[in-house]
């Protein structure tokens with residue numbers, strides 16, 4: 001289980017959020033949505049113990065798999081080296097990775113479809129390649145708690161689809177507690193059970209994907225009219241997506 005109870009974070013005079021409570025049990029996946037600067041990353045950092053709480057408490061296992069939004073460029077390390085770092089909690093005396101740590105790291109890279117990145121230098125990878133390596137590093141921890149900060153933000157549409165499939169596959173194993181932030185409500189439809197919305201003006205609302213991902217609420221969240229659209233899937237089935245009615249769409 002991973003979550004917050006009556007948690008508040010303040011920076012000086014500014015309260016980012018107050019009395020936030022939610023918990024994600026093993027077997028469920030929570031998407032966090034909210035406008036830029038509303039506090040999603042800070043909330044994740046508070047959850048993981050990197051950000052002090054002004055009030056309240058957090059519940060998280062000692063080791064969680066964390067994919068930060070911007071992975072620092074680990075100079076000269078290979079993709080595999082970075083994934084092996086996820087094994088830190090398992091390393092023996094003197095912190096030397098053993099065969100089993102390397103095997104776990106290679107397994108995690110294979111799981112995200114990124115075995116080809118094992119030998120590449122991390123600091124020379126594209127943003128999307130780094131993101132895959134960091135997801136593998138999170139899996140390599142072996143933790144049941146996985147926390148992703150905008151895991152698709154650097155990815156092209158094809159790689160977004162692959163990453164969402166991976167997140168959904170992890171969700172459907174029902175042996176992880178998963179939290180991810182996103183700016184796309186369709187990502188919640190694709191890979192979450194529940195949604196926490198950090199509304200403008202300092203209110204948080206929480207519920208199932210079916211209750212939360214609907215036009216009226218999202219219009220309030222982003223200040224852009226949102227509409228359901230039906231899209232034909234690869235075998236002719238109808239898939240529902242929720243889209244913003246940007247001005248340009250009318251012109252097209």
Ligand SMILES: Nc1ncnc2c1ncn2[C@@H]1O[C@H](COP(=O)(O)OP(=O)(O)OP(=O)(O)O)[C@@H](O)[C@H]1O
Pocket residue numbers: 011016034035036037038039040041042043
């Ligand atoms: N250590 C800090 N000291 C002061 N202000 C901070 C600190 N960390 C974050 N903030 C501020 O808190 C606000 C929320 O930042 P955060 O990165 O959590 O937002 P976010 O919802 O993840 O945004 P985005 O969607 O743009 O990634 C921002 O205005 C940020 O500048």
